[in-house]
Amino acid sequence: xxxxxxxxxxxTKYGIRCTDGRTIMAHAFKGQDKAQIPLVxxxxxxxxDNVLGHLILEHRDQGVWCDGYFNDTQQGQNAKALVIHKDxxxxxxxxNQLQQQGGNVTHGVIREGxxxxxxxNPGAFIANVNVQHGDGSLSExxxxxxxxxxxxxxxASATLAPPKKVDPANKGDMPKATANNPDPDGDGDNxxxxxxxxxxGPDASVEDVLNTLTDQQKQVVYGLVGAAxxxxxxxxxxxxxxxADPDSTITHQKGDDPVTRNVFDRTSDAADSAASGTTxxxxxxxxxxxxxxxxxxxxxxxxxxxxxxxxxxISTLFPYDQAVTDTPEFISRRTEWVNGVLTGVRRTPFxxxxxxxxxxxxxxxxxxxxxxxxxxKEEFIRIARRITTPQTIxxxxxxxxxxxxxxxxxxxxxxxxxxxxxxxxxxxxxxILIGDGRDVDDADKIDTANVRPIYGDDEMYVTPVYVSSTAxxxxxxxxxDGVVNAFRFYRGSGNPVMYTxxxxxxxxxxxxxxxxxxxxxxxQELSAALGVSNVIACEALEASPELIGIxxxxxxxxxxADKGGEVNMFDFFDIDYNQFKYLMETRVSGxxxxxxxxxxxxxxxxTGLLPDPAAPTFDxxxxxxxxxxxxxxxxxxxxxxDDGTLSSSLTxxxxxxxxxxxxxxxxxxxDSGYEFSTxxxxxxxxxx
Numbered sequence: 001x002x003x004x005x006x007x008x009x010x011x012t013k014y015g016i017r018c019t020d021g022r023t024i025m026a027h028a029f030k031g032q033d034k035a036q037i038p039l040v041x042x043x044x045x046x047x048x049d050n051v052l053g054h055l056i057l058e059h060r061d062q063g064v065w066c067d068g069y070f071n072d073t074q075q076g077q078n079a080k081a082l083v084i085h086k087d088x089x090x091x092x093x094x095x096n097q098l099q100q101q102g103g104n105v106t107h108g109v110i111r112e113g114x115x116x117x118x119x120x121n122p123g124a125f126i127a128n129v130n131v132q133h134g135d136g137s138l139s140e141x142x143x144x145x146x147x148x149x150x151x152x153x154x155x156a157s158a159t160l161a162p163p164k165k166v167d168p169a170n171k172g173d174m175p176k177a178t179a180n181n182p183d184p185d186g187d188g189d190n191x192x193x194x195x196x197x198x199x200x201g202p203d204a205s206v207e208d209v210l211n212t213l214t215d216q217q218k219q220v221v222y223g224l225v226g227a228a229x230x231x232x233x234x235x236x237x238x239x240x241x242x243x244a245d246p247d248s249t250i251t252h253q254k255g256d257d258p259v260t261r262n263v264f265d266r267t268s269d270a271a272d273s274a275a276s277g278t279t280x281x282x283x284x285x286x287x288x289x290x291x292x293x294x295x296x297x298x299x300x301x302x303x304x305x306x307x308x309x310x311x312x313x314i315s316t317l318f319p320y321d322q323a324v325t326d327t328p329e330f331i332s333r334r335t336e337w338v339n340g341v342l343t344g345v346r347r348t349p350f351x352x353x354x355x356x357x358x359x360x361x362x363x364x365x366x367x368x369x370x371x372x373x374x375x376x377k378e379e380f381i382r383i384a385r386r387i388t389t390p391q392t393i394x395x396x397x398x399x400x401x402x403x404x405x406x407x408x409x410x411x412x413x414x415x416x417x418x419x420x421x422x423x424x425x426x427x428x429x430x431x432i433l434i435g436d437g438r439d440v441d442d443a444d445k446i447d448t449a450n451v452r453p454i455y456g457d458d459e460m461y462v463t464p465v466y467v468s469s470t471a472x473x474x475x476x477x478x479x480x481d482g483v484v485n486a487f488r489f490y491r492g493s494g495n496p497v498m499y500t501x502x503x504x505x506x507x508x509x510x511x512x513x514x515x516x517x518x519x520x521x522x523x524q525e526l527s528a529a530l531g532v533s534n535v536i537a538c539e540a541l542e543a544s545p546e547l548i549g550i551x552x553x554x555x556x557x558x559x560x561a562d563k564g565g566e567v568n569m570f571d572f573f574d575i576d577y578n579q580f581k582y583l584m585e586t587r588v589s590g591x592x593x594x595x596x597x598x599x600x601x602x603x604x605x606x607t608g609l610l611p612d613p614a615a616p617t618f619d620x621x622x623x624x625x626x627x628x629x630x631x632x633x634x635x636x637x638x639x640x641x642d643d644g645t646l647s648s649s650l651t652x653x654x655x656x657x658x659x660x661x662x663x664x665x666x667x668x669x670x671d672s673g674y675e676f677s678t679x680x681x682x683x684x685x686x687x688x
Contacts, residue, residue, distance in 0.1 A: 005067035007083055009054065011091045011113050013063035025106045029095075032110055033059035033196070039068055039173040041079060043094055043284065047298045052079045055113040066091070068544055087672060092541060133470055173327060175471040218413060323529040327410045328535045330419060333426070337499065337538045344554030345590070351562040356385035357594040386458075386591065390565065391450035393428055394585035395420040401578050413580070417569065420584045424567065430540040432557060432590055433499060433550060437543045452591040455600045456556065461592035463489040466675045469547060479508055479517070482677065483530050483601055486551075489678055492597035493553040495533040500549035500601075502537045548601040556594035586679060607673035615682050617668045623657040625686035640665040640682060658687050 014026045030463035035057045044050040053076050055066040070076040082088040092114045099107035116171045234554055276528060284305070291301035296641075388651045404412055435453035438445040442488050454462055467478050483498070490496070508526055511519045520526035527535050532551060541547055563589035573580045591596060613635055614628040629649050636649040644665070667682035 003069070005056075006053070006070045006080055007068045008066060009068075009091060010063045011057070011066045011093050014061075022100070023104050024063070025104050027059075028105050028107055029057070029110055030059050030063050031058050032064070035110075035111055038112045039070075041075070041113055041115050042116055043289065045112075049073075049075050052076045052115065057110065064110070068113075085114070087119070088115050090116050111119055126406055132515050153372050160283060172513070178237055230349055250423070303558070323409065327415045330422070333420070334537070334539045335422065335426050336427050337536050337540075338429040340497075340536065341432055341554060342425060345432065346555050346558045346593075348558055348560045349563065351390035351560045351565055351587065351589050353388040353558055353560045353589050353591050353593065354355060354385060355388075355558075357593060362471075362612055388452060388560075388589045388591040389450055389558065390587050390589040391447055392585055392587045393424065393446060393451075394432075395424045395427075396581070396583050398574075398579050398581045401580060404580065413582075417582065417584070420569075420582065421567070423585070423649050424584055426540075428586070429586070431539065432559070433553075434541060434547065442657065450589055454592060454598050455544065455547055457592055457598075460595060462598045462600055463596055463678055465489075465599050465601050465678050466609060467677075468604050477511060479504070479601070480511075480526075480529050483532075483549075483551065483599070486601070486678060487531055489596055490551070490599055492556045492594050496551050496553040496598075497534045497536055498527075498532045498549045498551045498601075499536050499538040499541060501539070501541045501547075503536060503542070504548050505537055508535075539686075546603045546605070547602055549599050550598060552598035556592060556597035557590065558593045559590045561589075604675050606675055608634075610670055610674050610676050611678065613668035616682055618664075618683075618685035620686070620688050622660065623662070625655045625657065625658075625666060625685060627652050627666070630668075634671040636669050636671070638667055640667050661688055 012024050012029070014024050014028065017023050035054050038051050038054040040050045041052055041056050042050075051071070052073075053068060053070040055068050058065040058067070070080040079088070093110050094112045094114065095108045095110045097109045098105050195403065288301050288305050288343060291304055312575075399412065399416065399418055404575050427436060427446070428451070431451040431453060433453060434455045435448055436446045448456075456462075463486065465482055467482040509518070509520055509523070513519055523535055527533065535549075541549070567584065567586045570583040570585075572583075573579070576583060610633070613630070613633070616625050616627050616637065618625045629654070630637065638650060639647040641647070646669070650666075662687040663684055665682055666683040668676070670676055
């Protein structure tokens with residue numbers, strides 16, 4: 001026959017709201033009927049002396065009943081005496097692997113039962129106590145031991161200090177005791193829990209005490225609770241699959257998320273993801289509050305409790321930080337413009353790009369009227385061509401395999417490949433607009449003969465337009481005027497856009513009239529005034545501070561790549577260094593392929609801008625050209641050879657005649673420190 005239990009009672013009741021806000025639902029622990037669990041003191045697990053005996057659980061409709069048996073150890077018998085004398089009247093459980101829906105616990109595993117000063121579940125109490133008499137008979141104590149109120153968690157320390165009799169007349173203007181100021185009357189007593197001094201009194205709840213704390217002190221308490229989740233998660237890895245079998249393993253869910261916590265810990269859902277660490281039970285919180293009551297310092301009580309439980313670093317008691325994004329955020333330049341550049345250019349499946357032009361602007365290329373009896377003349381067309389060859393552009397990265405395995409918060413390989421594509425696209429788009437900015441002798445340079453930048457390209461394809469910086473300060477409309485005037489040189493496709501920096505964009509948007517009103521209050525109005533379809537801010541242009549903007553329709557810029565030269569991703573595992581290496585590359589060429597297809601707007605900081613020079617005249621019959629007078633105009637006239645070589649300055653008046661069928665090119669060149677508004681003042685003539 002089984003020995004009689006030393007005591008019995010409910011370790012938890014169903015359908016009753018606990019002090020931590022949870023409700024244990026019916027049959028939540030049904031699987032542990034007849035299970036045996038340890039009986040400990042105040043949920044302490046750090047020493048074998050804390051084990052007082054064991055409990056045999058019994059599932060009932062109202063909750064989980066237990067029969068308790070004390071060990072014959074000194075600690076067990078001491079605890080038995082406390083129960084018999086009604087010093088201890090409450091039970092508590094430690095459970096984990098919970099399945100929870102909202103605040104309702106629907107399933108879990110009870111790991112231990114504990115004698116506590118006050119329980120979290122109002123129905124968890126000691127109902128029957130059996131006393132063994134000398135003659136061998138048993139006496140069952142009556143139900144007078146069931147005195148637990150069950151409304152809120154009572155502080156064990158609340159009964160340590162009896163009320164003092166004080167003169168309430170002297171308390172009229174006395175400030176209320178708080179955790180920061182527990183003794184406002186200066187009598188040397190902790191008034192926080194002393195009702196005679198306006199304190200909370202012995203019936204104060206956890207919430208009442210928390211409300212006396214500062215925000216910082218509350219964070220300490222919440223940190224303690226968060227730390228409690230850490231060990232329970234570590235233990236869950238070894239938890240049973242069968243709730244009745246403590247040696248098997250099981251995983252429960254809170255909706256779709258796992259829940260691993262002490263049933264009666266007051267924590268937030270954010271702590272569900274805590275890792276392994278120190279367990280903080282409900283009774284531990286009571287112990288800390290009791291120590292704070294005696295010592296008058298919550299901070300000191302926390303540190304004392306932590307050291308007593310082997311926690312050297314107090315920071316481990318605080319909750320883990322939570323990432324606000326799924327992956328680390330890139331700190332990069334603004335790249336909104338990149339996609340527009342790469343999708344706007346014309347693409348060809350050939351990496352060797354040849355652009356050729358036939359100049360039919362010569363006088364001799366015009367259609368001619370015929371007079372009977374005269375000789376019909378052949379049309380003269382000058383053809384020029386340019387060939388652009390490809391270059392490989394790449395981005396290379398590596399990752400240690402250990403890092404890939406250790407980084408579990410996100411897919412680091414996919415994140416790294418995203419960064420590689422982002423940087424590769426930005427570099428190619430930048431090379432198209434202004435070049436990569438590296439020195440000519442840099443081994444990593446993207447050669448401007450392979451990907452020809454629009455800014456700085458030959459004047460045959462890109463017309464430079466200079467705007468005086470002095471004019472910008474005196475008349476901010478100079479930028480707009482300069483662009484509008486330069487459109488007479490533009491031969492590109494319709495609907496061009498203007499790429500500029502945010503600095504220059506702000507200057508144009510802030511142009512005001514004499515009454516202080518903004519002339520272009522919106523980007524659309526500014527675009528219309530400039531004659532472009534849109535103005536796009538491009539941070540890459542800041543690398544050339546003198547460049548105000550580029551006006552271009554990117555359909556006039558061609559990017560070529562042979563089959564297989566498109567963007568490709570390669571990976572390789574280096575077995576010697578245990579590293580994954582990744583390579584993303586493309587092999588392309590790029591160049592403007594439209595005559596005068598773009599305008600580059602440049603800030604001029606020299607001595608001054610010159611007006612448009614006068615054009616030379618030419619006699620097609622005699623082959624003699626005439627240079628106009630230019631004395632005092634800060635310019636000279638020269639001839640331009642086929643290879644671009646300039647002659648010395650020409651004198652005013654008639655020049656030497658050229659041979660029949662030959663041609664000559666004259667150019668106006670500004671003096672040092674001066675500049676024309678554009679650099680396209682040259683003229684080509686041919687003799688019949």
